[in-house]
Amino acid sequence: MSLETRPVRAQNGVAILGVFVADLVFSADRLPIPGETLKGAGFQIGPGGKGSNQAVAAARAGADVSFITRLGQDTFGAMARKLWSGDGIASHVTETDTPTGAAFVHVNSVSGENAIIIVPGAAAELSADDVDAAEAVIAGSKVFVTQLEQPVAAAQRGLEIARTHGVTTVFNPAPAERIPDAVYPLCDFIVPNEAETSALTGFPVASLDDARRAGDVLLSRGVGVALITLGERGALFHARDRSVLTPAWQAGQVVDTTGAGDAFIGSFAAALASGEDPLEAVGFGCAAAGLSVTRRGAAHAMPYLRDILGLRGAGPPALP
Numbered sequence: 001m002s003l004e005t006r007p008v009r010a011q012n013g014v015a016i017l018g019v020f021v022a023d024l025v026f027s028a029d030r031l032p033i034p035g036e037t038l039k040g041a042g043f044q045i046g047p048g049g050k051g052s053n054q055a056v057a058a059a060r061a062g063a064d065v066s067f068i069t070r071l072g073q074d075t076f077g078a079m080a081r082k083l084w085s086g087d088g089i090a091s092h093v094t095e096t097d098t099p100t101g102a103a104f105v106h107v108n109s110v111s112g113e114n115a116i117i118i119v120p121g122a123a124a125e126l127s128a129d130d131v132d133a134a135e136a137v138i139a140g141s142k143v144f145v146t147q148l149e150q151p152v153a154a155a156q157r158g159l160e161i162a163r164t165h166g167v168t169t170v171f172n173p174a175p176a177e178r179i180p181d182a183v184y185p186l187c188d189f190i191v192p193n194e195a196e197t198s199a200l201t202g203f204p205v206a207s208l209d210d211a212r213r214a215g216d217v218l219l220s221r222g223v224g225v226a227l228i229t230l231g232e233r234g235a236l237f238h239a240r241d242r243s244v245l246t247p248a249w250q251a252g253q254v255v256d257t258t259g260a261g262d263a264f265i266g267s268f269a270a271a272l273a274s275g276e277d278p279l280e281a282v283g284f285g286c287a288a289a290g291l292s293v294t295r296r297g298a299a300h301a302m303p304y305l306r307d308i309l310g311l312r313g314a315g316p317p318a319l320p
């Protein structure tokens with residue numbers, strides 16, 4: 001690529017392709033069994049969707065964020081635009097008559113753990129053509145992030161465009177599904193959790209040794225770094241020359257784990273875009289995730305830069 005054709009990068013730009021949905025959050029001590037009506041402990045509606053959550057996390061962590069998606073022309077779509085405007089996120093939206101998506105979120109009122117059913121709605125129609133239309137947005141960023149709540153073909157096209165323009169790529173393979181072999185070499189960082197790692201590799205990830213073995217499988221498929229999130233144990237940075245576990249941060253009582261992975265990925269991307277060393281960026285992401293689980297909701301739980309820096313300045317994380 002010549003100097004004349006090289007895109008001008010945003011100073012700390014992160015481009016994210018993904019989904020916005022409205023989260024319908026029900027709190028109860030368990031899920032009902034078939035045929036049962038169960039009285040819950042709470043209910044709220046708020047903004048969600050992995051891509052949108054990650055965009056909010058990256059923006060609050062200090063990045064200049066652009067978000068690429070599809071929305072319906074409805075109340076949930078208006079909720080999305082209001083959210084992004086409030087956090088200074090530049091939105092690149094294709095509007096459609098299909099309704100904006102929604103997600104059922106069950107939050108265990110005792111443990112804070114969650115279970116989710118998502119219907120992407122309008123964003124399920126995201127296509128490679130939509131991504132091509134946003135090529136300049138991707139090319140002008142330092143880091144590109146995508147997931148699998150929108151079609152695989154759209155995610156793959158985004159990664160291809162980013163790779164063409166020398167943009168660092170972060171791929172969150174969630175929800176887990178079969179991925180074309182051609183996707184793996186497009187990933188500078190692949191960021192699955194334990195369940196997603198197991199789905200990709202075909203064996204359980206119950207220990208750190210399992211995670212390292214799974215990391216080797218992902219490296220063999222062509223990814224640059226396998227960054228496997230391990231819940232309360234932290235995150236494993238597994239590359240060809242080193243394998244390092246960064247412990248999780250304990251920032252307070254866990255009340256809702258819904259957006260923890262998104263807080264990690266968005267903040268990690270923001271740190272990368274600012275020029276942070278990748279391992280330091282992992283620590284930054286772990287601190288953001290540790291803060292997010294002490295707050296209810298998904299997008300609304302994403303911490304601000306001052307909070308992340310404050311937690312990191314308080315001392316090292318607790319060992320797992």
